[in-house]
Amino acid sequence: MQYAIPAPPPWWSRLLARMSPTEDMPTRGRHPRALVTPHHDEPRPTLAELYRARRLDMVRLALFLVDDLHTAEDVVQDAFAAVCRHHGTSLDGLQDPAAYLHTAVVNAARSVLRRRRTARGHTPPHAGYGPPVDEGLLLAEEHRQVLDALAQLTRRQREVLVLRYWSELTEAQIAKTLGLSRGTVKSTASRALDALEKKLKVVR
Incomplete structure (x- = not known):
């Protein structure tokens, strides 16, 4: 059976619209994609440039995956550390930094979720995981x-x-x-x- 990915439902569009950026957070309409996905004749970004351009957007991505703002920030830090370990700070050997970063964030989120499942298996039911006290400022x-x-x-x-x-x-x-x-x-x-x-x- 063939499937077609439908357009996002209205509630999803409303959700994204309400996640208004802070003054240091780039809006969805102004992603610096040219910076992190250069053409063949353009210089590749450094790790520092990639971090400045995409960190906050990656935190938002990780938040949807791990459901915790503080953990999402840790996930993104781990992802950037993985990029640095494998490709250094110049990223010269990395053809598509944006794609690699997405994969690194997803992998780091998976690791967090695996550890969380293990921890919950040894935690009394009343302990649980709750949102951080400042998450209400975002959600x-x-x-x-x-x-x-x-x-x-x-x-x-x-x-x-x-x-x-x-x-x-x-x-x-x-x-x-x-x-x-x-x-x-x-x-x-x-x-x-x-x-x-x-x-x-x-x-x-």
Whole structure:
């Protein structure tokens, strides 16, 4: 069966619109993509330039994956550290810094979630994990509901939706980032949106 990734639903567009940037956070309409994905005849960015251009956007991406602002910031730091370990600060050997960074953030988020599942297996039920005290400054109630619903999806479903509708990656880019086929990306996105819509209707 062939699937087509549908347009983002209205509630998702409202969510992104309400995540208004702070004065030092670039807006979604002004991603410095040319800086982090240079053409063949343009110099590649350094690690410092990549960090300045994409750190806050990657924190937002990680937030959707790990559902905790402080943890999301740690995930992004780990991802940049991994980029530095493998490619140094000049990034000369890295053909597509933006794509590599997305993969590094997803991998770091996966590691966090694995550790979290292990920790929860040895933690009394009443302890749990709660949002940091300042997360309310970033997340309104609608944000909270969407993040809670996202957390109930499978890891693959959550990653595909976030990369598609938040990071605005193409099917091919998502497939490369997650190591999936394009057909799997399409079918996963379609099923994930259906599941997410049903979960959000329950809480409303």
